[in-house]
Amino acid sequence: MACLVGPIVGTRWPAGKRGRSPVFIGGVAGAVFGLYPAAVVASVLGCQVHGLEGHPVEVQVDVSAGVPGFFLVGLATGSVREARERVRAAIRNSGLPFPLRRLTVNLAPAELRKEGSGLDLAIAVGVSLAALGRSSPPGTAFLGELALNGQVRHVDGVLVAARSLARHGVRDLFVAASDAAEAALVERLRVFAAPSLAAVVAHLGGEAPIPPYAGGPPRVEEGAVEHDLAEVGGQEAARRALEVAAAGRHHLLLCGPPGAGKTMLARCLPGLLPPMTLEEALELAEVRSVLGELPAGRPLDWTRPFRAPHHSISTAGLVGGGSRLAVPGEVSRATRGVLFLDELAEFQPVVLQALRQPLEEGRVVITRSGGPVTYPAHFQLVAATNLCPCGWTGDDRRPCRCTPGAVQAYQRALSGPITDRIDLQVTVPRTPPEVLGREASGEPSRTVRARVERARRVQLERQGVLNAGLRAADLRRWAPLRPAARAALERWAEARGLTGRGFHRAWRVARTLADLDGGGPIGEEHVLEALGYRLLERAA
């Protein structure tokens, strides 16, 4: 959008003494007498965050003769209209002049819905500057809520707003002190930590400059490994499946009795993934910024997220939504990390159904009256389930008591649209105590991650995407099968009545296995192993 930055003050008018406004006789008095301007218009830039997009908002302040009043126009919702009271109190309590005339603040563009309190500072600066007859310097924007005493306070979404303002040519940004580190993540942006409205006005008037925030550009760091594979006893099959999942970005299903350690295994996956890039860390930080969950001072978190929502979660909670604002859901909180759904069969089918779009597109679109909102959802899914309703299948301490009908219904419920998108499925038996007691023989996560990173490089150099993203045509091009491998895959497909989808899933996993072996053509051993990771196969 076109966006005016800087002053569009119509006419300079003589600054009244502090606390006293010049007297206007009428709307046209200045024009008639040539002494005062007919109206004063100041323009200051703010920002409205909508999803992960920031829209610059031009705050136009018009001071004109007439019955004193304060009007706020430009599709301002209730929460923004309340800004009038905060702004009036903040200006007065800061010892700044408040024009005792007809004050109209227009928030442009008018068709953009304005919400929240983030425009407080911009409105107050605009009114103060208009009262003082000064103008806002070009390329400057203001973000923050005002306390009644004039203090500038935190608002959500500062990172999102800052990135978008920078794209629109803003160079200087004033935010609350607690938000400065977050805003400073945006390169080529000069950030000023504004303690109060008075300090901002004084800075703009050249009386008491605020030094720019010295945060420096963000440095790429390596995230902590919070759960190490070395701590997992036994579970060779699941360990291998985790490595393969990490290498090819395949979604993973863990099947086993309660207490087998499925959650611990899932928690190990983030530590097997390569370190986040700056772009990935910023994407995650944007989601957290919108949620207001970025810690002040240390906004970038280099540890990949791990989210484990309870199975009672609602659709809105999982994919995003909410009654008024479009709040990011668990799929977006898990972006660039792992979404863990324990007890998959207990989730409501309609909730799981909503996972299809994020699973396919890596993003989620939420429809709202103010227009659709898009959030990232580049998560890797790890689901866990029992093998039967009672859960004891796979545990020899107790027999399974389920009727055949109940087991069939359970597995039918599982093999739905979500498991259709899970390439790797593996059973996780209860580890016998004698194995748990043994010396931890497991490799540490760091060693496994080195192999994962190598395999990922092979994939990205060859085809530009990770193997989980390969479609049928890509497989024919990038995943050639040796004759014996093809024969094994076809034989299996025939014996199981494997559908095209199931066939391609096994093929993709075989590609990743071959990539862990250096990236050559797919051999029979890769296909045979890949077929070992198929449990729930829907009949053709």
Add this chain to the structure above:
Amino acid sequence: MGARRPTPYGEAVAERLAMDLVRAGVVVVSGLALGIDAAAHEGALAGGGLTVAVLGTGIDVVYPAANAGLAARILAAGGTLLSQFPDGTPPRRGNFPRRNWTMAALSDLVVVVEAAEGSGALITADAALSLNRTVMAVPGSVFSALSVGCHQLLRDGAGLVQNARDVLAELQSPSAVLDDPMRLPEGAAAAPAGGGLLRHLSDVHPVDPGELARRLGLPLPEVLARLTRLELEGAVRRGGGGYLRVQRRTRGCGMHGAGAG
């Protein structure tokens, strides 16, 4: 009678026992349920004998539907379907214990093959005792939860069934045609292919591929690949969260759901 979800061992026992018993002129009565019941009916049919299926539903309702073909073959072989419930009665939880009483009442002797602790088969065995019927049980693997019920019966004085002759002796119809120990049903693969791997697999107790890898000292990818190859050959199958040896010829390798056997 016995478990609806037996181990391959239990199925093989029920099938073989029924086959040998009908050859000695015994009529096999069972409940047309999945698992041991179905195996007993199958064995009786394979032995060319008569078998009676006592239904827990109306006579016109075959439950489970998977056994519709079996029901038809029982009738075709001159056997009987029998129900105490009015036509059209759907499967109801409360009706099956009543059906089991009827089964016990119709029989001279009840053999239990695989029953978990506290299972329906044990309750029916109690019913049979109160009807003055002889109760016998087949021992199982001490690793299997499905053996616990049978072993309890044995401890409490039930007759031990090693082969059909044990049953015939109890019925006072001795016969010399039966061998000892029990033979596997036809088609049982004693395939030594797969080398050392098959030796570490059980017919009854599912083994996790990770555990196999540990026992064999082989890397897991290799173990999984070899298991899949054996699976394609029909020598092993997935079940109960692990892999099992296939004891008899597979009836085609159909869908294997979630590893639950």
